Amino acid sequence: MRRIRLVVAYDGTNYCGWQIQPNGITVEEVLNRTICKMTGEAIAVIGASRTDSGVHAMGNVAVFDTESTIPPERFSYALNQRLPDDIVIVSSDEVPADWHPRYRNCEKTYEYHILNTRIPVPTKRLTNYFVSFPLDEKKMQQAAEYLKGEHDFVSFCNVRTDVEDTVRTITALDVLRNGEEITVRITGNGFLYNMVRIIVGTLIRVGRGFYEPEQVREILEAKNRKAAGVTAPPQGLMLVRIDYGEGREASEGTD
Amino acid sequence: MRRIRLVVAYDGTNYCGWQIQPNGITVEEVLNRTICKMTGEAIAVIGASRTDSGVHAMGNVAVFDTESTIPPERFSYALNQRLPDDIVIVSSDEVPADWHPRYRNCEKTYEYHILNTRIPVPTKRLTNYFVSFPLDEKKMQQAAEYLKGEHDFVSFCNVRTDVEDTVRTITALDVLRNGEEITVRITGNGFLYNMVRIIVGTLIRVGRGFYEPEQVREILEAKNRKAAGVTAPPQGLMLVRIDYGEGREASEGTD
Numbered sequence A, B: 001m002r003r004i005r006l007v008v009a010y011d012g013t014n015y016c017g018w019q020i021q022p023n024g025i026t027v028e029e030v031l032n033r034t035i036c037k038m039t040g041e042a043i044a045v046i047g048a049s050r051t052d053s054g055v056h057a058m059g060n061v062a063v064f065d066t067e068s069t070i071p072p073e074r075f076s077y078a079l080n081q082r083l084p085d086d087i088v089i090v091s092s093d094e095v096p097a098d099w100h101p102r103y104r105n106c107e108k109t110y111e112y113h114i115l116n117t118r119i120p121v122p123t124k125r126l127t128n129y130f131v132s133f134p135l136d137e138k139k140m141q142q143a144a145e146y147l148k149g150e151h152d153f154v155s156f157c158n159v160r161t162d163v164e165d166t167v168r169t170i171t172a173l174d175v176l177r178n179g180e181e182i183t184v185r186i187t188g189n190g191f192l193y194n195m196v197r198i199i200v201g202t203l204i205r206v207g208r209g210f211y212e213p214e215q216v217r218e219i220l221e222a223k224n225r226k227a228a229g230v231t232a233p234p235q236g237l238m239l240v241r242i243d244y245g246e247g248r249e250a251s252e253g254t255d
Helices: A027-039 A074-082 A137-145 A195-208 A215-222 B027-039 B074-082 B137-145 B195-208 B215-222
Strands: A002-010 A056-066 A087-095 A107-115 A149-152 A167-178 A181-188 A237-243 B002-010 B056-066 B087-095 B107-115 B149-152 B167-178 B181-188 B237-243
Touching: A002 A027, A002 A074, A027 A056, A027 A074, A027 A087, A056 A087, A074 A087, A107 A195, A137 A167, A137 A181, A137 A195, A137 A215, A167 A195, A181 A195, A195 A215, A195 A237, B002 B027, B002 B074, B027 B056, B027 B074, B027 B087, B056 B087, B074 B087, B107 B195, B137 B167, B137 B181, B137 B195, B137 B215, B167 B195, B181 B195, B195 B215, B195 B237
Parallel strands: A056 A237, B056 B237
Antiparallel strands: A002 A056, A002 A087, A107 A181, A107 A237, A149 A167, A167 A181, B002 B056, B002 B087, B107 B181, B107 B237, B149 B167, B167 B181
16 A cells, blocks of 8 residues: 655636535545546545635645555656646655645645736636735735734634634745736745635735734734634635645645 | 727637637627627627637727717726626727728737646646647747748638738737746737637747748748648637727727
């Protein structure tokens, strides 16, 4: 029995997120079905990040156990022949039998894409959040500075019963403008439910001038979800990379 | 009766091109239906460019005649309330009753987007042509130089019975690399059927090293479609702008 690790990219538009659920097709389900067909085994992948419906990935990570004799690096190629166009295996390799994509130290990097134009651009509607009001990215960056480091991010978490500890560390948070496109790039050691999208929703309120950058510190201190901005919509979010700090990044080759 | 001009942007993925046809929904059809519902008139738009299935636009142009008293500039706003997300009216204005979007001197600008990575990126699959082989964009630019100016482009035209004169003028043709993305940007006073996509297919063969840049001159001189490369697929193509040289660009506001 070998444990195979996959780095998985997908367009989340047509999926009800990563995790299997009764009311719609998910990325996890398509992966399971495709690997089962290929190996003839009953396989259930374990994913690193359970992205929401409509959220995209360049480098989610999943593992599965197999008796198959297919060389580990060949799984990516063989699976890509069989997967739909909107799911791509970026790479595959073998990891130790106890290597678990969730219960390990790692850093996740997300990007959130905002299109800041007067008129929406149809071809970007499924990968960007369209904001027609002018956004001041410098103020957004000033606000972002307050979020860096270790904090209790309970103000930036939508209610879920299964989380006890709401302290997380953000190691990088940058707001970058390239013409009409604003990218919020965030790296941290783990994120609460909807945390990235609530941070972005809050930064957008700063960018529009509704909040002063300094207020973000007060929002953190309030420890109350109602203090922060709305949850930004899912289509702007992309899980770029998960780095397990093993010398070799799990998502090597995605850039 | 007034003639209203629309600048139209769309994601061509879900449409069988611009022009109404029996076997699938088209952009023209959706526009006609939406304007008819709004004004209560039987309206048929006249489009500038009959883009193919899967081709996108930032600035196609269409006109229609109406008795409606809606102010010309308000049509864009009113239509955007009613159109599906993948069609957007960028701007609307009134033009003279004899203003025709096809029978006028104009310059069209297209962009063709190539993703030149080892592994495809799912979120870019509907707006880029994925080429995994390394492409030499400098050689592609050298080849492009031979195509600039006035030439008989019959070698770069797929067969269609209704074209007599196959001489066209390309005023600008640039091959630009930004990391893994290569954009071929082309401006001219008119294009033959599939001409941009055949030019791109040919430049890709140069970029891969199958043709030398100089051979593009021979392909032009051959006056034979078989001499040129294959037609690049539609999803990489975007009609960026149509400039009628009226001081004010028809697609003003798309950038």
